[in-house]
Amino acid sequence: MAAAPLFAEIELVTRPGAPMTDCLDWLFEHHLLASRMECLRCDGHVEMEYVERRDVSDNFTWRCPRQMCRTSRSVRTDSIFAEFPKIDLRVFLRFIVKWVEGKLVKDIAEELLSIGYVSMHTLCKMCRVLRQVCENKLVIDPPIPMGGENTVLVMDESVFRKKPKYRRGRRARPIWVFGIVRTDVQPCIGYMEVVESRDANTLLPIIERCVLPGSTIYSDEWAAYRRVQDLPNVAQHRTVNHSRHFVDPVTGVHTQHIESYWNRKKKKLKAMHGCMGEDTASYLKEEMWRERYARTSREGLQNVLADIAQQYQV
C-alpha cells in the first residue's frame, strides 16, 4: 500500500465514535497486533479464538477454545500497546501520528481531547517508548560511518546546557556534544554524541568511528583536532580560523552547515521544556532518527510503524 493513504486511514479508524473493530482490523493488517494467538496454559499448540467481549476495554479478546481451559489473553499481547493497557487503541494510534509530526506534548494532549483525555505525564511516557523505538533502529541500522570518497563532512562540538532542576541559581554542569554532518544533503544529516571531554583522546577515536575512508573533514582550529589529518580514514582535514573569519577567504572552508544544525537541535530541545526527562543523549538519538527516517511526516509515519512492527514481533 502506498504511504499517502496512511494518514487518511488512521484519521478514519480513530475518528470520534469510530467502532473499535475498524481500528483493530487496521492494526492486524499492519502487523501491530498479533493476528493469531496460542494458549500458554494448554500443552501443545492450541490456537485461541478471537472473541467479542463487551466487558474488556478493547471489546475483543483471545480465548482458549478448550472447555476445561477457557483462558483469555489480551489482543495487545506482545504489542507496543501492551505497555499502556489503559490507553484506548484509537487514542494511541492517533498519538503516533502527532508524534511523527513533531508536535509538542502539550499540543498533542490538546489535539487528542476530541477522542480521549491523556495526561501529560502519560504522554511523556508514550513519547519515551517511541524514542526507544528510534534508538533501537539506530542500533539495527547504525548511522555511522558516513562520508567517503569526494565527500565533505563538517565537525564541531557544542554545549547543551542542562537546566538545574532542584537547586535554583546553581550552575548546571555543561553537556558537551560532538557532532559531524554530511554536506551533500539539505537539511543536513548528522551524527551526534554526548562527550565527557573535548580533548583529543576523547574526540579522535569518535571521529575515526564516524568517517568512511576518503572523507574530507572541515572544522575550526580547536586544539583537539590537530591530529585528525593522521587518522587513516581521513583524506584531508581543512580548518577555518574562527577568530578571524567565518569563511576562509582563500580556501572557502566554512562550518556553517553544522552551526545551523546545532541551532535547529537546540531550538527544538528548548521548546520541549525538558518534559521528556531532559535526557540529552536520547533526545539526540531521536533527532538522528527523524533526520533519516522522517524527512516528511508521511515518510516518518510509514517508517515508525514499520520499526514498531519490526521491534514488537507479534
Ligand SMILES: [Zn+2]
Ligand atoms: Zn488453553
